[in-house]
Amino acid sequence: MNAPFGPALEQQAQVAIIGAGFSGLGMGRALMKSGRADFLILERARCVGGTWRDNTYPGCACDVPSRLYSFSFAQNPDWSRTYSPQSEILTYLESCVDRFGLREKLRLGTEVLSATFDESAALWRIETNRGPLAARALIVGTGPLNKPLVPRIKGLETFAGHAFHSCEWDHRHDLTGKRVAVIGTGASAIQFVPEIAPKVARLHLFQRTAPWILPRIERAFTPAQKKLFRDLPFLQQALRDLTYWRMEMLAIGFTLRPRMLAKIEEHAKELIERSIADPALRAKVTPTFQVGCKRILFSNSYYRTLTRANVELVTLPIAEVRADTVRLTDGSSREVDTIIYGTGFRATDMLGAVEIRGREGRSLNAEWAKTARAYYGITVSGYPNLFFLAGPNTGLGHNSLIYMIEAQVHYILEALAALERRQAGYLDVKPEAQSAFNSGLDRRMKSTVWATGCRSWYLTEDGHNTTLWPSFTFRYKERTRRLKSADYEFVRAPARVRTS
Numbered sequence: 001m002n003a004p005f006g007p008a009l010e011q012q013a014q015v016a017i018i019g020a021g022f023s024g025l026g027m028g029r030a031l032m033k034s035g036r037a038d039f040l041i042l043e044r045a046r047c048v049g050g051t052w053r054d055n056t057y058p059g060c061a062c063d064v065p066s067r068l069y070s071f072s073f074a075q076n077p078d079w080s081r082t083y084s085p086q087s088e089i090l091t092y093l094e095s096c097v098d099r100f101g102l103r104e105k106l107r108l109g110t111e112v113l114s115a116t117f118d119e120s121a122a123l124w125r126i127e128t129n130r131g132p133l134a135a136r137a138l139i140v141g142t143g144p145l146n147k148p149l150v151p152r153i154k155g156l157e158t159f160a161g162h163a164f165h166s167c168e169w170d171h172r173h174d175l176t177g178k179r180v181a182v183i184g185t186g187a188s189a190i191q192f193v194p195e196i197a198p199k200v201a202r203l204h205l206f207q208r209t210a211p212w213i214l215p216r217i218e219r220a221f222t223p224a225q226k227k228l229f230r231d232l233p234f235l236q237q238a239l240r241d242l243t244y245w246r247m248e249m250l251a252i253g254f255t256l257r258p259r260m261l262a263k264i265e266e267h268a269k270e271l272i273e274r275s276i277a278d279p280a281l282r283a284k285v286t287p288t289f290q291v292g293c294k295r296i297l298f299s300n301s302y303y304r305t306l307t308r309a310n311v312e313l314v315t316l317p318i319a320e321v322r323a324d325t326v327r328l329t330d331g332s333s334r335e336v337d338t339i340i341y342g343t344g345f346r347a348t349d350m351l352g353a354v355e356i357r358g359r360e361g362r363s364l365n366a367e368w369a370k371t372a373r374a375y376y377g378i379t380v381s382g383y384p385n386l387f388f389l390a391g392p393n394t395g396l397g398h399n400s401l402i403y404m405i406e407a408q409v410h411y412i413l414e415a416l417a418a419l420e421r422r423q424a425g426y427l428d429v430k431p432e433a434q435s436a437f438n439s440g441l442d443r444r445m446k447s448t449v450w451a452t453g454c455r456s457w458y459l460t461e462d463g464h465n466t467t468l469w470p471s472f473t474f475r476y477k478e479r480t481r482r483l484k485s486a487d488y489e490f491v492r493a494p495a496r497v498r499t500s
């Protein structure tokens, strides 16, 4: 939809936003609405959409109902079904560009390589593939789930067939009649496996851990229902609220009383029994960890697909890949033409390739190499006027991430307003405020379902949960409603002024 590149990159803007997904577009709209129109959205791809531009695999859809998985201020009466497919969500995001008046703010094909805080000028010096840019504030909306994780398997580089990751689906590669290995049984794989199984010759699905799967309760909306949503916006809002509270209730089990989730476990086991007759296969797909510890998945067709004659669920570990075979640890092997990685993302790697340097040359990449820590996932001590959207510990296992992003957008506006009021050059969260916040987070995390012993993508290698918010989302919104100025140092560049 978008022209390959926007106008030439300016040298300066008050605010630079990295990323044009839900985060970047939501932030842009808020800046526009608050009258702060001197900003740019830098996006490395040639069109907007983030997650929903990149993930085009067959069957890709959201798993939070679209009525809720959309901006609260741009609800869409035209969703075709409860859980919209990727193409509809992408169209929705594309439509937001003009709806929010952001077209002239977009700088597509602009990849941010590094950003360094220049303390004397109170500016972020940003390097991009299209030249430098200086900005008073830098907002990082680069997304939690877009750095593909490719498994480290011996011999993978010697594979002579075709291999690709689910978020880089190769639509030119026809799978018809092919022998296909799918590695991984996470959220993406359970969506695309039922779609490709009928057309491939053989599908070998390599599972490390069986996920908990619940039925997906969904329906298509009729034209009459869509008209009703359009004519009666309060009805749409009421459904959105109902969906929110229904999902939010799960936070009780997830973050306070994991044992309350036992009912969900029963429900999931019933789905296995209804879908699969073979006791051996049932045993293979029955998870051995507490439900909720890893993301709960939703599908009505996944288990039935596993019962197809051309589908094999392999639970033995892969020993190595050779030119045209995947060899298992028991010495057996499967001949394959194509390997698809359904192995998800490096969710705990918050910065990816962007190099960020703060005060006194501090490197955020080095500081976050093991464990990413921030204040409400938004600001980081030592990195003034730097704000994250969907940052550390603000992901969710039970509700819509857009709710969190909207709360963060509001908080960032509060911060910009505070800077303006105080005529300060920059603000920096105090280290003691950040560490008190994180101590509280760690304490809360201990009683959550994510700390019940499973190994998930929510955790860093050394077992820290740096991805999820361990409480109710309305609590997060409440606490980020106002900027607590005592938690910040406001600096009138170049001289320093403490506020307390």
Ligand SMILES: Cc1cc2nc3c(=O)[nH]c(=O)nc-3n(C[C@H](O)[C@H](O)[C@H](O)COP(=O)(O)OP(=O)(O)OC[C@H]3O[C@@H](n4cnc5c(N)ncnc54)[C@H](O)[C@@H]3O)c2cc1C
Residues within 6 Å of the ligand: 018, 019, 020, 021, 022, 023, 024, 042, 043, 044, 045, 048, 049, 050, 051, 052, 055, 060, 061, 062, 063, 064, 069, 110, 111, 112, 113, 141, 142, 143, 144, 145, 146, 188, 352, 353, 354, 389, 390, 399, 400, 401, 402
């Ligand atoms: C298949 C899938 C399904 C999902 N379903 C749900 C769901 O149902 N509910 C839910 O709450 N969440 C879901 N998520 C999580 C989803 O990622 C978020 O909900 C949301 O889309 C994140 O938006 P974002 O703008 O923060 O990040 P993204 O959508 O990832 O956008 C980030 C953007 O930043 C750009 N970028 C990155 N680095 C740079 C750089 N250096 N320079 C310039 N640009 C850069 C990227 O190109 C991208 O466009 C899903 C994720 C996936 C992968």
